[in-house]
Amino acid sequence: MTKLLLLMLEGTFTSLRIFFLTLLFSLPLGLLVAKGRMSRHRIISSLVNGYIMIMRGTPLILQLIFVYFAPYYILGASTDRFTAVIIAYVINYAAYFAEIYRGGIQSIPQGQLEASSVLGFTKIHTFSHVVMPQVVKRIIPAMGNEVITLVKDTALAQTIGVAELFRVAQNAAAREFSTMPIFIAGVFYFVMNAIVSKSFDLIERKLNYYR
């Protein structure tokens, strides 16, 4: 049993690495994508829109397989599995985050921008000090949803052979002719998401100082 738990902790560590690396890159990338989607240049905005449509319109598992195998067929060389997972997750999640950011940015009243303009703020100052802080507050609930989904989506990484938590549990289940490890994995995911939920609650409460 201890051995099983140790194995599963190791798998959890891989899952967490996927989780944090995906957030690290997709959160800023999503903002860039949102900016592109809202661009006044038709070509940029429709290209970005196409990207978002594909990312949201096809299964993540398929994108994962594509990112891992496409370079092999096209260039004859493949990336390492873990890197492929991160790339696939980052471009997928950036698309979802982008739409959340866009909703948040567009919900900021025009008057806030006009006040900033009349007060002589630069565009950068307006975006970073007036718009974004208010966007963050507004998108917290939607972001919480996505981040929780990401925790569970890390289980898909096994598709291309990355030994994350769920893969480890399945292997153990097959070895021991028991479904127990899978239910233990379930508890692991639940605990991770309880922490995520709690963190989002905390952030939300912290941002409650204004309305």
Next chain:
Amino acid sequence: MSIITVKQVKKKFSTLEVLKEISFSLEEGEVLSIIGPSGSGKSTLLRCITNLETIDSGTIVIGGDTLVETNNQGTTIYADKATISRIRLRVGLVFQNFNLFPHFSVLRNITEAPRHVLNTPKKEATEQAYTLLEKMGLADKASAYPYQLSGGQQQRVSIARALALHPQVLCFDEPTSALDPELTGEILEVIKELANEQMTMMVVTHEMAFARDISDRVIFMDDGLIVEAGSPDQVLVNPKNERTKRFLSRFGS
């Protein structure tokens, strides 16, 4: 000397002509009220002067610098970015719905622009903000957030915010229209006080009694045109134009 000179300004929203050849000037220390029915273009005029809207043709000169002009060839050219930012700081604007920054405290709402636009040191900006708040009767509200204030208090903060940049002209876009009558009075008092201090102001308002009280000059606008202009007595008490008479009769003043 005129602080603001507006000559033959025209502005269209697609096919709708909002401003049809507007010309007027604002002298230093003068209080000018602009009255007129909704959709007459008075707010748009303020927004063009504060560069929130661009004009299609005409000339706007503010504090001796040309913001925009139409040359002899008929092309309308705006000043370069640096000049625009310089001119912009000469004109403050107080909005109908305050537009305070909800995530900043009252104090930071007032200090943000001096600190980041004028590069005023923090201590100085803070001291100035307290002086302004004192003047607005809100000294105890410095650390409050806008949602904790009444509409009238919010509007006074937004006046303080505009004054913190030391504008040469302060424009008001229907400053009391979002307030209930009880709170209207406190804002009008503040504006009156500023008028007594010789602050140059342009006030778009529906408060006729107030306009008569504080203005040196009143402009009546309708359908994108200045229909009548003159002293408050001329325009508000003895209007010559039929359109002005009809408009004023609804206010029973």
